[in-house]
Amino acid sequence: MSNQVVEKTEELVTPILDEMNLYLVDVEFEKEGKNWFLRVYIDKDGGVDIEECGKVSEQLSEKLDENDPVSVPYFLEVSSPGVERPLKNKKDFEENIGKTVYVKLYEPLDNSKEFEGVLNEFTGDSLKLEIKVKSRKKEVEIPYEKIAKARLAVTFN
Incomplete structure (x- = not known):
């Protein structure tokens, strides 16, 4: 389930990010304690701010509701990868x-x-x-x- 959620989220968020001149760093779907978290890390040259994260979160949330790739309740978090960002490729x-x-x-x-x-x-x-x-x-x-x-x-x- 986790890989399918990550792949579908990447597919849904990419056009949103392209439109805003941002890029995807990583997507994680993990269980912590009793709760599931869908984390989307975004960036751009010079870094992203909280307003950009909020806009992406709103648009992605709508797309996730329409496509419903997640079968369990979860929290959506959209943020910068931070100073210790992962190197994925x-x-x-x-x-x-x-x-x-x-x-x-x-x-x-x-x-x-x-x-x-x-x-x-x-x-x-x-x-x-x-x-x-x-x-x-x-x-x-x-x-x-x-x-x-x-x-x-x-x-x-």
């Missing part, structure tokens, strides 16, 4: 070269499944991260297909 990696990212892998690489560092390079098949090991910097190459999750990471200097 190759384009996201390409656009964030030079930024600090957190990457979690399906299987260990160099005895670790989690890495955080500066994204130095992305070829489409792999990415190179500059990580710190104690006080030294080291470059690690991670195959793209081994990435389970990735997001931007906030660093404080």
Whole structure:
């Protein structure tokens, strides 16, 4: 059910976002406690504001009511992905070269499944991260297909 809800929501929200010059970052349909949440993360260059999120929410809510892809009661949330936005596809990696990212892998690489560092390079098949090991910097190459999750990471200097 969850994948079908996500796919249908993506299909319904895309024309709304196109009309407003926004883009879709992610859609999640998750149960937390007793409640279901349909979360839609949107963005644009320079970021989105609460008014834009509200307009998308109103229009999407109407479309969801008309098409009824969700069979259980749920809460709809439309928001910005925030500073630690997920990196969901190759384009996201390409656009964030030079930024600090957190990457979690399906299987260990160099005895670790989690890495955080500066994204130095992305070829489409792999990415190179500059990580710190104690006080030294080291470059690690991670195959793209081994990435389970990735997001931007906030660093404080």
